[in-house]
Amino acid sequence: GENVEQHPSTLSVQEGDSAVIKCTYSDSASNYFPWYKQELGKGPQLIIDIRSNVGEKKDQRIAVTLNKTAKHFSLHITETQPEDSAVYFCAAQRGSYIPTFGRGTSLIVHP
Amino acid sequence: DVKVTQSSRYLVKRTGEKVFLECVQDMDHENMFWYRQDPGLGLRLIYFSYDVKMKEKGDIPEGYSVSREKKERFSLILESASTNQTSMYLCAGGSGAGSYNSPLHFGNGTRLTVT
Numbered sequence: 001g002e003n004v005e006q007h008p009s010t011l012s013v014q015e016g017d018s019a020v021i022k023c024t025y026s027d028s029a030s031n032y033f034p035w036y037k038q039e040l041g042k043g044p045q046l047i048i049d050i051r052s053n054v055g056e057k058k059d060q061r062i063a064v065t066l067n068k069t070a071k072h073f074s075l076h077i078t079e080t081q082p083e084d085s086a087v088y089f090c091a092a093q094r095g096s097y098i099p100t101f102g103r104g105t106s107l108i109v110h111p
Numbered sequence: 112d113v114k115v116t117q118s119s120r121y122l123v124k125r126t127g128e129k130v131f132l133e134c135v136q137d138m139d140h141e142n143m144f145w146y147r148q149d150p151g152l153g154l155r156l157i158y159f160s161y162d163v164k165m166k167e168k169g170d171i172p173e174g175y176s177v178s179r180e181k182k183e184r185f186s187l188i189l190e191s192a193s194t195n196q197t198s199m200y201l202c203a204g205g206s207g208a209g210s211y212n213s214p215l216h217f218g219n220g221t222r223l224t225v226t
Contacts, residue, residue, distance in 0.1 A: 044154075101154045
């Protein structure tokens, strides 16, 4: 089955810095890679996703890159703000199959 | 906006009690999921369902069962609660086999404490 590794487990940055979270996956058939943000007291919510026919996708301060050859994908957050503090999960999914999640990254943005 | 609602935010139960966690979705999703979230272990899949009255075991089904009598409702049952089932439980809904590449929609979780 699919295996997703996510690093780092904790990331601490100063407000305004960039943050990068990296994930690797094992199943070359995976073709959908969503990222979820979980704020305190809430469930994970989708913030951005990328499909295997695309190498990069941006949405304001958030971007995701995908390297299919190396089987890794990354979340980039620029100009971090305190409200970006949360737990972030990556996932790999093959079509409509069940997603496999990484173990999560706790991002702390210091004002 | 899509919505997945978990009936309880916090529950405290005693060891040996039968516990029901309820989840309702308003998105007409075929798929529904129950996850358990523990620090350092991420999201672990307990059970999922592709359709009414259908259920499939996930990665950690031991000690749990589920019920899906209606499309919009998916219940997680702890037959005899134990202290090692103290955790955050997350319900999610997702599109079915006809909808490729779609994300899950999560509820806000139920934090269960078993004493």
